[in-house]
Amino acid sequence: MQVTVIVPTFNEAPNVAELVRRVAAGARGCEAEILFVDDSTDDTAAVIAEVAAAAPVPVRIIHRDAPVGGLSGAVAEGLAAASSDVCVVMDGDLQHPPEDLHRLVHRYRQGDVDLVVASRYADDGEAGGLAGPSRVVVSRVSTTMAKAMFPVRLREVSDPMTGFFLIDRRAVDVGDLKPRGFKILLEILARRPLRVAEVPFVFADRHAGESKASLRQGLHFLVQLGALRFGKMSLFAVIGALGAVANLAIVWVLSHLGVADLAAMIVAAETTIIANFLLQERFVFQDMKVDAAGIGSRFAKSFTFNNAELLVRIPITSLMISTWHISVVIATGITLVVAFVLRFLFHSLVVYAPRRGAARRGARARAVLEEIDEQVLSPGEL
Numbered sequence: 543m544q545v546t547v548i549v550p551t552f553n554e555a556p557n558v559a560e561l562v563r564r565v566a567a568g569a570r571g572c573e574a575e576i577l578f579v580d581d582s583t584d585d586t587a588a589v590i591a592e593v594a595a596a597a598p599v600p601v602r603i604i605h606r607d608a609p610v611g612g613l614s615g616a617v618a619e620g621l622a623a624a625s626s627d628v629c630v631v632m633d634g635d636l637q638h639p640p641e642d643l644h645r646l647v648h649r650y651r652q653g654d655v656d657l658v659v660a661s662r663y664a665d666d667g668e669a670g671g672l673a674g675p676s677r678v679v680v681s682r683v684s685t686t687m688a689k690a691m692f693p694v695r696l697r698e699v700s701d702p703m704t705g706f707f708l709i710d711r712r713a714v715d716v717g718d719l720k721p722r723g724f725k726i727l728l729e730i731l732a733r734r735p736l737r738v739a740e741v742p743f744v745f746a747d748r749h750a751g752e753s754k755a756s757l758r759q760g761l762h763f764l765v766q767l768g769a770l771r772f773g774k775m776s777l778f779a780v781i782g783a784l785g786a787v788a789n790l791a792i793v794w795v796l797s798h799l800g801v802a803d804l805a806a807m808i809v810a811a812e813t814t815i816i817a818n819f820l821l822q823e824r825f826v827f828q829d830m831k832v833d834a835a836g837i838g839s840r841f842a843k844s845f846t847f848n849n850a851e852l853l854v855r856i857p858i859t860s861l862m863i864s865t866w867h868i869s870v871v872i873a874t875g876i877t878l879v880v881a882f883v884l885r886f887l888f889h890s891l892v893v894y895a896p897r898r899g900a901a902r903r904g905a906r907a908r909a910v911l912e913e914i915d916e917q918v919l920s921p922g923e924l
């Protein structure tokens with residue numbers, strides 16, 4: 543079997559020879575080609591050319607003088623230029639042990655999947671090589687956020703942020719990808735439903751050189767997630783905003799009818815909470831209802847969350863004003879935005895979470911669900 547190992551590199555000169563040696567040794571029984579997609583500003587390209595000349599497997603390099611799409615763009619370009627349809631993507635710093643390559647290929651060869659994800663978070667996988675506690679937190683939080691926004695697509699993937707995976711490129715429309723930032727796998731997974739398997743692996747320490755991950759990449763990730771899921775989030779926001787307007791209107795009408803202030807506020811708040819729930823059910827989370835708990839349970843969770851949020855928001859806002867000495871408008875703005883994000887996460891993670899066992903239901907129900915998900919996703923593409 544033929545496999546192209548795509549390695550995106552940015553200033554990885556001291557890692558190249560070791561990587562080629564270990565990939566060639568780890569390929570075990572498959573015909574591996576190594577394809578470097580290099581955006582380096584140092585002598586990495588020259589080192590690759592030198593190593594290629596003496597390598598036991600074919601080594602090619604695409605050097606990009608004017609790189610687009612960063613790391614993700616490099617991987618997409620590698621997928622397009624690979625000699626074989628089956629491609630393994632791995633980092634050039636040996637954090638993805640080449641010795642695990644044959645395990646991905648072995649899983650793929652069983653013939654029932656298009657994508658094999660090497661996961662740090664499955665079974666006996668480990669994320670040990672993450673540099674420092676802050677990277678561990680960032681990895682965990684971004685994984686949770688991504689899974690919250692794509693509960694259907696990422697149901698079977700414990701590590702959508704990994705850069706180590708095998709993909710049969712016939713299952714993805716490479717031209718359709720809009721690669722940006724560090725997270726190409728997320729992009730691939732979110733674009734269309736794929737048959738996925740996972741293989742646990744131990745994320746190693748960097749062999750040499752320094753990480754290129756940065757705060758900027760973190761921001762890229764947020765933009766990517768927003769752009770991929772814009773449709774759903776924006777609809778959620780629009781319905782929330784309509785609710786706020788309705789809330790004001792009800793208070794206005796009731797107070798004109800002589801209803802006491804507190805009563806008017808409570809009636810308006812509860813009415814809009816209920817109306818919002820019905821609208822979100824109908825328009826935002828319709829694709830997730832099939833696998834979620836019953837409507838009674840969904841309503842109870844949503845209603846409780848919104849009331850609890852209502853109760854804590856005002857005291858928290860005044861606490862912010864007194865401790866941070868910021869204006870009431872800014873404090874209210876911050877709490878409203880935070881509350882909005884939390885509300886969205888809570889609804890996608892908890893209220894509409896798939897029931898246990900739902901995943902095992904018939905392939906037909908799943909196909910319908912995935913089709914709906916596809917539809918919901920499409921208007922979100924920026």
Ligand SMILES: Nc1nc2c(ncn2[C@@H]2O[C@H](COP(=O)(O)OP(=O)(O)O)[C@@H](O)[C@H]2O)c(=O)[nH]1
Pocket residue numbers: 549550551552553554579580581582609612613616632633634635637705752753754755
């Ligand atoms: N082609 C290309 N490769 C990149 C770019 N940024 C990072 N890489 C490579 O992507 C891989 C992962 O990057 P790394 O800095 O190790 O990120 P970390 O493992 O998350 O700390 C490494 O092989 C880098 O050389 C880029 O802009 N272009």
Ligand SMILES: [Mg+2]
Pocket residue numbers: 633635637748753
């Ligand atoms: Mg790395």
